[in-house]
Amino acid sequence: MNFEVSEILETIKMNSLENLDVRTVTLGISLFDCINNSTVTTAQNIRKKMLKHGENLVKVADSVANRYGVKIVNKRIALTPLSLILGEPRPIEEYIKAAKIIDDAGKEIGIDFIGGYSALIHKGITESESAFIDSIPYILSETERLCSSVNVATTKSGINMNAVLRMGKIIKHTAELTSSQQAIGCAKLVVFANIPEDNPFMAGALHGTGEGDCTLNIGVSGPGVVFKAVQSLPKDADFEIISETIKKTAFKITRMGELVGRNVAQGLGVSFGILDLSLAPTPAIGDSVADILEAMGLETCGTHGTTAALALLNDAVKKGGAFASSFVGGLSGAFIPVSEDATMEKRAAEGNLTFDKLEAMTSVCSVGLDMIAIPGDTSTETIAAIIADEMSIGVINSKTTAVRLIPVPGAVAGNEVSFGGLLGKARIIPVHKKSAEIFVKRGGRIPAPIQSLKN
Amino acid sequence: MDIKQRIENMVNQIINEELGGNIDKDKLHSIADKIIGELSTLVTPSELVLLKMLSEEKTNKEMAVVSVIGQDSVGIVAEVTRILAENHANIESMTQAIVSGYFALILTIDVSSIKVTIDKLQQLMDAAADKKNLKIYIQHEDIFKSMNRI
Numbered sequence: 001m002n003f004e005v006s007e008i009l010e011t012i013k014m015n016s017l018e019n020l021d022v023r024t025v026t027l028g029i030s031l032f033d034c035i036n037n038s039t040v041t042t043a044q045n046i047r048k049k050m051l052k053h054g055e056n057l058v059k060v061a062d063s064v065a066n067r068y069g070v071k072i073v074n075k076r077i078a079l080t081p082l083s084l085i086l087g088e089p090r091p092i093e094e095y096i097k098a099a100k101i102i103d104d105a106g107k108e109i110g111i112d113f114i115g116g117y118s119a120l121i122h123k124g125i126t127e128s129e130s131a132f133i134d135s136i137p138y139i140l141s142e143t144e145r146l147c148s149s150v151n152v153a154t155t156k157s158g159i160n161m162n163a164v165l166r167m168g169k170i171i172k173h174t175a176e177l178t179s180s181q182q183a184i185g186c187a188k189l190v191v192f193a194n195i196p197e198d199n200p201f202m203a204g205a206l207h208g209t210g211e212g213d214c215t216l217n218i219g220v221s222g223p224g225v226v227f228k229a230v231q232s233l234p235k236d237a238d239f240e241i242i243s244e245t246i247k248k249t250a251f252k253i254t255r256m257g258e259l260v261g262r263n264v265a266q267g268l269g270v271s272f273g274i275l276d277l278s279l280a281p282t283p284a285i286g287d288s289v290a291d292i293l294e295a296m297g298l299e300t301c302g303t304h305g306t307t308a309a310l311a312l313l314n315d316a317v318k319k320g321g322a323f324a325s326s327f328v329g330g331l332s333g334a335f336i337p338v339s340e341d342a343t344m345e346k347r348a349a350e351g352n353l354t355f356d357k358l359e360a361m362t363s364v365c366s367v368g369l370d371m372i373a374i375p376g377d378t379s380t381e382t383i384a385a386i387i388a389d390e391m392s393i394g395v396i397n398s399k400t401t402a403v404r405l406i407p408v409p410g411a412v413a414g415n416e417v418s419f420g421g422l423l424g425k426a427r428i429i430p431v432h433k434k435s436a437e438i439f440v441k442r443g444g445r446i447p448a449p450i451q452s453l454k455n
Numbered sequence: 456m457d458i459k460q461r462i463e464n465m466v467n468q469i470i471n472e473e474l475g476g477n478i479d480k481d482k483l484h485s486i487a488d489k490i491i492g493e494l495s496t497l498v499t500p501s502e503l504v505l506l507k508m509l510s511e512e513k514t515n516k517e518m519a520v521v522s523v524i525g526q527d528s529v530g531i532v533a534e535v536t537r538i539l540a541e542n543h544a545n546i547e548s549m550t551q552a553i554v555s556g557y558f559a560l561i562l563t564i565d566v567s568s569i570k571v572t573i574d575k576l577q578q579l580m581d582a583a584a585d586k587k588n589l590k591i592y593i594q595h596e597d598i599f600k601s602m603n604r605i
Contacts, residue, residue, distance in 0.1 A: 003596075005552045007603045008522055008561055012592055066574050069594035252602045259601040 012069075019224035019287040020253060021071040022260050023280045025061050026115070026200035027054050028207035028215045028273060031080040039086055043098035046085070047105040050077060053214045053270065058110040060267035064260055072260065073422075077106060078205035078217070079116030082132070089131035092138055099135075103143035113188075115205030117148040120195070123157045123445070125166070136170050140185035141177035147203035153193035153391040155398045158448040164391065165440050167191045168384030171405060175376070179409040182417045186406040187371065191387050193394030193401045198274045199330040204367070204402060215273035216265040217330060220257030221280045223341075224287045225249055226317070230295040242296060243316045250277065250320030258325045274329030277321030278366060279313070281341035283424035289313070289334050290343035290353075301344060302353030310334060311364035331400055333366030339406075339419060339426035340371050348372075349416075349427035363393045368402040373417050373426040376409040383407065385436035388446075396449050463487045517567040518547065518596040521580070525589030527558035534587065535560065538579050544569045563596070 014020040034045035058075050065072045079085075079102075086098060099117065106114045117139055119129045136148045150170075152163040171186055178185035190204040197208020200217035207215070229249045233241060254277050265272035281289045290301035293309040314334045322328050336358065338344050347353035355372070362368045368390050374383075387403045394401030406426070408417050413430035466486050470478045478486075523535055532551075539546060545565040552559045566573060573593055580591040 002548065002563075003520065003561075003599045003603065005550055005554070005559060005561055007599060008520055009524075009554060009559060011594075011599060011602055012522055012524070016590070016592075063574070066577065067595045068598040069592050070598065255601040256598065259597055 014222070014225045014252070015070055018222075018228050019282065019284055020222045020256070021073050022065070022218060022257055023221040024074040024076050024200050024202075024219040025057070025072055025261065025264050026076040026078050026205050026217050026219065027057055027268070027270070028078045028198065028205075028211055028217060029053055029080070030207055030211060030213050031082070031085045035085055035087065037087070039090055039094045039098040040101070042085060042087075043101035046079070046102055050102070050105045050109060053268070054109045054111070056268060061264050064263045064267060067263070068256075068260060070256060070260055072264075073221075074113070074202075075111045076113045076115065076200070076202060076205060077109070077111055078200070078207045079114065080207050080209065081118040081120060082116055083119035083129050084209070086132060087128060089127050092135050095132065095135035096138055096142055099139045099143050099146055103145050106145040112145065113147055113202045113205075114145045115147045115149065115202055116207060117146045118150060118206045120151045121163045122151050122154045122160050122193075124160065125163060133166060133170060136189065137174040137177045137185065140174050140188050147188040147190075147205070149190045149192055149195060149204040149206060149402075151192045151195040152387070153395050154448075155194060155395050155452045156448055157445070159193070159388065159391045159395055159446040161388065161440065161446060162443055164191075164387045165380070165384045165443075167387055168380040168382075168440070171383055172380050172407060175407045175409055182411075182419065183376075183406050183408045184419055184423075187404065187419055187423050189404065191391075191403045193391040194399060195402075196330050196400055200274075200276050201278065201280065201331060201335075203404065204331075211273070212271060214270045216261060216268060216270050217273040217276065218257055218261030218264070219276040219278060219280065219330065220253050221278075221282075221287075222249075222253040223279045223281045223289045223292060223334075224284075225253060226279060226313070227286065227288070227291045227295055230292055235297070239312065243312060246313060246316035247320035250317045251324045253277070254321040254324035272327070274327045275321075275325040276330030277317060277325065277328055277332045278330070279317055279334040281335060281337065281344070282422055283340055283342050283345075285342055288341045288343040289336060290341055290347060294343065300350070300352040301347045302357050306353075306357060307360050307364055310336070310361050314365040331366040335367060335370060336361055336365060337371035337404070338429075339373065339424040340422060342424070345424060345426055348429055355429050355431055359389060359393070362390060362401055363397060366400055368394070368400075368404075370402065370404045371406070371423065371426065372404070373406045373408055373411070373428045374431050375413055375428055376407055376411045378407045378431055379435075379437070381435065381437040381440050382431060384440040386431065388440060392446070395446075396451070398451065459487060459491065462490055466490070515567055516547075516565045519564050519566045519573065520592075520594050520596055520599060521562040521564055522592045522594070523560040523562075523584075523589055524557055524592075525584070525587070527553075528587055531558070531560065531587060531589065534583050535562070535580070535591070538576070538583060539564060542570045542576055542579070544576065
C-alpha cells in the first residue's frame, strides 16, 4: 500500500511533537476464583493470578509500542472490587497485609497502578463493606500502587447519602494519613456515580462483575493533537468546521489506539475489551484540554462560554471516535483533572477557573471534579455536599461523574502543592464556606430520578 | 474460480503432465505471479487490475515505513540503505521531499525476511541518526493504514 508523504509525516508529528500516546493499557482480571477464608491466602491467590496473566504485560506492550512507533505511557491492572473478594469484616491489619501482597505483585510485574480497592455501595452498605471502607485510608497510605474507587450513586438507585457522608470522612482521613506527602493518598481515591465496569483509567479502574476472566482495555489520549488541529483553523471558522476537524482528529487517534490495543491483547492471549476514547491531559506543555477550549476563542478557560466549548469538544470526540473503534466503553469523554492539565491549573491559580465553573463543566464531559486541591480545613460535611452535588449531575443525566478532591492538611487557598509525575501540581482552590451540615446529615437515600423508570 | 486460481491450476496441470508429481505451493504461486506479470498484452485492462489486486492480497510481505527527517547532508541515503541492505530489508519504494525546510526521506521496506528484529533495526538507525543529527523512525505500515485508510 502506498502512503502519501504528508500522511506519514502527520502521524510522526502527532506522536513526536503533539504528545499523542496510548495513555494506558489496563488488564482487567476477575478474582472470584481467588477467594479463600484467609485474607492472606486470598491475596496470595490474587498475586498468582496477576502474575499468570500480567507478567508479560509490560514486555508485550513495549514491543507493540516499538512496532508502531507509538508511546504507551502506562501499563496497569484492574481487579474485581476487592470488597467483594475479601469477604467478612476483618481487622484493619488484615486488609493492610492483603493489600501489601497485591501491591508487591504489581511491583513484580512492573506496572504503575492497580485499580480495584473498591466498593459498590450505591444502595446500601453491608458490614463487610463497612469494615472494608474504613481500611481505605490505611491502604492508600501504606501501599504505592493500589487505587480505590467507591460507587455511591446510580441513575437506577439514586444517591446513597449515608455513603456520601461516609466518603467525606474517608477522604479527610486519607488526607490526614498522607499529610506528609501533601495528601497524595486522596489522588488515588475516587467517589463515583454510575461507575463503569471497564474503565481503564486510574484511579477509578476496576474489573466489573459482569466481565469475563481477563480482558484488556485501552485508554487513548491526545489533547495536544486536537489542540494543534483546532489552532490551525482560521479565527472565523464556524462551529461546523471546528466540530468536523475534531471528529476527524479523534477518528485517527482512536484508530491508532484500537490497533495498539488489539495487538497487545493478542500478544497476551486475552480478549480485547473496550477502547476508552477520553481526551486525557497531562501536565506536559501542549497536552491540555483547556488549551483546546482557548483555541476555540475563549480568552481563558473558565470564562463564560467554557461549558459550551467543552460540550462541543466532548461530543465531537465521541462522534469521531465511535466510528473508529468496535467497542467504545469506559469513560469516553474529555477529562478535566485540574492539577494534571497545565493550562487548567494555571487558570485555576489565576482565579479565572473557579470551583463552581468546574462543576458546571462536569455536566457536559467525563468525569467530574477531578484532582482539585482544596483547603485543608474544609469540613467533612462540605466535602460530602460537594460529592452530593456531583453525584446528582451524574444520576440525573445518566452519566458517570466522579469526585477526586485533595484537602491538603494545613494548606489554605492560594498555596501551591505538587504531587509529581502525571499528577502534576495545583494551587489550592477556595470552596464555599457556608455549611451544608444539616443537609448531608439527614441520612438515607435520595430516590432514583423519574428518568430511571424506563422499563 | 478467480483468474489467478485458474492460472495456478493450469500451471500445476502442465507441470504434472510434463514432469510428473505436484509442484511446491510457494513455487507455484511465484510462477503464477510471473505469468500474471507478463499477461499485460493478453488480457483486458480490467482483468489485469483484478489480477494485480489478487496477487497483492496473497503476498507474504510485511511492510514497514522508514522515515528519515532532519537537515539535509551528504550520504544520508547511502547510510540508511547500507543498514537496510546489511540486514536484508528489501526497499520497495523510496520518496524524498523537503517539508518546511526539512529533509524527509520515506522508504517502504519489506521486513518479512530481515536478519534482526525491528527493535534492533531501530537501534541501528538511531545510532546512524545521532551521527547525522537526524531522526529516523521505523513503524509497521499498519499504523498508517489504520489512521489514514478506512
